[in-house]
Amino acid sequence: MTAPPRDERLDRPATSDSTARALVAAIPDPIFRIGVDGTYRGFKVDSEEDLLTPPDEVIGYSVHERLPVGVADAVLAAGRRAVSEQEPQHIEYTLEVRGETRDYEGRVVACGPDEFVFIVRDFTERTRQERELERERDFSRAVVRSxxxxxxxxxxxxxxxxxxxxxxxxxxxxxxxxxxxxxxxxxxxxxxxxxxxxxxxxxxxxxxxxxxxxxxxxxxxxxxxxxxxxxxxxxxxxxxxxxxxxxxITARKQVEEEIRRSRARIVSAGDAERKRLERNLHDGAQQNLVSVSHAVHLALRELRSDPDRAEQHLDRALEELTTAHEELRELARGLHPQLLTLQGLGAAVRALAGRAPIPVTVVMVDDGQRWPPLVESAAYFVVSEALTNVLKYARASSATVRVAPRDDVLVVEVSDDGCGGARPEVGSGLGGLRDRVEALDGTFELDSPPGAGTRVHAALPLAAEP
Ligand SMILES: Nc1ncnc2c1ncn2[C@@H]1O[C@H](COP(=O)(O)OP(=O)(O)O)[C@@H](O)[C@H]1O
Ligand SMILES: [Mg+2]
Incomplete structure (x- = not known):
C-alpha cells in the first residue's frame, strides 16, 4: 500500500474539522473528552448502553463522580501524563456493569494543553474467549500428558x-x-x-x-x-x-493367544476322549456282544441235537453279557460320576480314594455341603485325574485329598509323597485340568519338585458361571 500524500495524513494538524468529525463518528468505541481537572467535557457513544449513567448526567461531572475511585484515579493520572508528556497512554481496568464484571482497555491521548481524549474498548468477550481457549489448551495438555x-x-x-x-x-x-x-x-x-x-x-x-x-x-x-x-x-x-x-494391545493379544491355545487344547482333548471311548467300546463291550451273538447262534444250532452243548454256549453268552454290562457301566461312570450328582463331592471323592490301592486320606471341610454343579464336577475331575496320576506315576506310599471352602472359592488339593517331577507338557491330563479350572475363572497350580512329591492345587470360584 502506498502512503497517502503528506497533507492528507489524518494525524496531521492540517486535518480539517469535518474530517476529524467523520473520523470520530467512524470509531465504534465510546470516546470521552476530559479536562485535566477530571471534568467530562464531551463524549460520543453509539449506544446509551455504553454509559454508566443517563447521557445528560455526564458533561460537567467529574470522573470521580462517575467511576469507582480506583478507575477514576487511573484515568486521570493517564490523562495528565498524556498531556504533560505528549505521549498516548494505555490503561486496563474492570468495571461492574449491570451486575457483571467487564474488562476494558482505554487509550488516552492529549488533545490540547488542558484536556485529553479517552477512548474505551470493552474486551470482556475477547478475554472470555482467550480464557476459554486457555482452558481448552490446559485440558488438551492434561489429556496428552496423562x-x-x-x-x-x-x-x-x-x-x-x-x-x-x-x-x-x-x-x-x-x-x-x-x-x-x-x-x-x-x-x-x-x-x-x-x-x-x-x-x-x-x-x-x-x-x-x-x-x-x-x-x-x-x-x-x-x-x-x-x-x-x-x-x-x-x-x-x-x-x-x-x-x-x-x-x-499387547496384553489383549496375549490373552487372545492364550484363549486360542486353550480352545485348541479343549478341542483336541475332546477328540482324544472320543477316540478313547471308541477304543474302549471296540475292545470291550463290542467284543463281548460279538461273542454273545456267536454263542447264541451256536446254541440255537445245537439246541435239539445236543442240548448240553447248547446250554454251555448259553452259559458263556450270559457271562459275556455280564462282562459287557460291567464294561458299559464302568465307561459310563468315567463319563458322568453318578455318585457325584446324587450324593455330592464328599461321597464321590471318598469313593475315588477308597478304590486306590494305597492309603488316601480325605479331609473334607463342610462335608455334605453341595456346591454349584460346575464347581463340583471340576473339583471331582481334579481329584480323579490327580489320584490316577499318583497311582500311575508317583510310586507314592500315601496321598492326601483336601477340599475346603475359603472365602469365595473352593480349594481342592491333592498331594502325594512320591517321586515328583510331573511335567504337564508331556501329557494331557494336567493341562486339561488347568483348562477346566481356568474356564471357571479359577486358578490351578502344580508343585512337583523331583524327589519331593507332588501337590496339585486348584481354587474354584463358587460363583462360577460357564
Ligand atoms: N503325581 C505325579 N508324580 C510323578 N509324576 C507325575 C505325577 N503326575 C504326573 N506326572 C508326570 O507328568 C506327566 C504328565 O501328566 P499328565 O498331564 O496327567 O499326563 P498323562 O496324560 O500322561 O497322565 C506324566 O506323564 C507323568 O510323567
Ligand atoms: Mg494323567
Missing part, C-alpha cells in the same frame, strides 16, 4: 514434531532424540517399517487406512503390539499435520 495412549504429531512428510510422555516411556526414547526424524525410523520393528511408510503415504493421499497394527520393541526388549489411528489436524498457521494415536 493418557496411557501413545500420541505423536507428524508433518506431511511423516517427520516427528512431538511425542507424549506415554510414548517416550514405552519407546525408551526421549523426545529430543526423536524430533525431526521420520516416525518409522525408531521404535517400529524392522519388518513393519515398509508397511508403515506405505500406510503413511495412503494417509497423506487422503486414503486413510483406518486402524493399523505395528510391532514395536520396548527398552527391555519386550515386543509391544500397538493399534494406530491417525487424525488430520492443523497447526496455528493452518498447515496440515497428522496426530497419530496408538493403543497398546
Amino acid at each position: 493418557t496411557p495412549s501413545f500420541l505423536a504429531l507428524v508433518d506431511t512428510e511423516g517427520t516427528l514434531l512431538g511425542v507424549n510422555r506415554a510414548l517416550e516411556r514405552a519407546a525408551g526414547i526421549p523426545e529430543e532424540a526423536w524430533i525431526g526424524l521420520p516416525f518409522w525410523t525408531l521404535f517400529i520393528v524392522e519388518q513393519d517399517v515398509e508397511r508403515a511408510k506405505h500406510d503413511f503415504e495412503r494417509l497423506r493421499d487422503g486414503d486413510a487406512p483406518g486402524v493399523v497394527e505395528y510391532e514395536h520393541v520396548a527398552p527391555d526388549g519386550e515386543r509391544l503390539v500397538v493399534d494406530w489411528t491417525a487424525t488430520i489436524v492443523h497447526d496455528a498457521e493452518g498447515a496440515p499435520r497428522f496426530l497419530l494415536c496408538g493403543l497398546d
